[in-house]
Amino acid sequence: MAQSTSTTPATAAAEILNTLYSASFTTQLMRAFVKLRIADHLAAQPRSATELAEALSAHEGAMASFLDACTAQSLVTPGPDGTYAVTDRGTLLRSGSALASHVLYAAGPGMNRAYEHIADVVRTGQSGGEVAGQHLYEYFGHHLEEGTAFEEVMSETTRDCLDALVTVHDFSGYGRIVDVGGGRGTLLSRVLEAAPKATGVLFDMPHVIEMAKTSLPTFAPAGVVDRIEFAGGSFRESVPSGGDLYTLKSIVVDWSDEEVARLLGRLHDTMAPGTPLLIVDWFRQDSPSNGGTGAGYEAIGSFSAWTLWGGRLRSRGEFERILTTAGFSVDQVTAGFAPCLFPWNLIVARR
């Protein structure tokens, strides 16, 4: 039977697919908008394509075409006098903003290099970075614009759950807290504020620790920074000893079952009997068959973690199993202690 409307289901599906595959171009348009600092250059007043091209030593014709494309994405808006003004949306991408940092790493060559290899990820089970020859975290150590932007965004994401974390768990009795893969120290510094007698060890890859030495004093009180020992290294080789609490936030999700088992084994070998291990991470919904619902953003988030890092989202049941297999007991699980897009969960395990 003939369709009564001009849009057939096949046409509508093709239009959706067109939009999806064109997304990589608009993503790169946004990245160029950030890298060329267009929002900064238009902050004071609207400017023409010629003026912007002069200011940026750019090609005038390409700049005009680029600004028209940015107009189509509502990043700028043209005026009757041939100038362009930055829109509210474009202003969100000014230099130093959280969204600009996000675009710089998430649309950067490191992540794209991993995405290019999705078919090989499926064939081999390796992360996209490894297929391309270097794990993404190693890559970030050699490409600091992307590596720094990643750590900045991670730090902001983490900040969101910290008031809830120090409410749901009492940190005041600990003496030496080791944050493994602690990034810029956002979690450790907040926890040390809640535990005024404790000292902390911030452990991460050497390039991240160098970043943290500079950035931590910009957001943490001096009395907290003074109590932090900075330790660069790889948790794939060893972890610092002597802690009476160890924390792992957003670490397990990044790694394969084999890598997680090795990391937990290393922690188990290093920690004294009875020492607690706090894990803050995302959960996939439990299901009897596969440990997850496979639905919507969980499925995308999980496969994206695999593509980028070799990891995946795990259900609460899977966390409990990998911990007990590694020799830890699970004392307490507080699901969704800090509600966000992916609600944060807390597991208190014990060596």
Ligand SMILES: C[S@@+](CC[C@H](N)C(=O)[O-])C[C@H]1O[C@@H](n2cnc3c(N)ncnc32)[C@H](O)[C@@H]1O
């Ligand atoms: C997703 S981020 C989480 C950072 C921090 N825990 C947070 O939640 O804000 C993962 C962290 O693990 C660190 N990391 C990755 N591989 C590592 C390794 N082999 N040794 C130490 N740290 C590592 C990364 O540099 C990064 O800071």
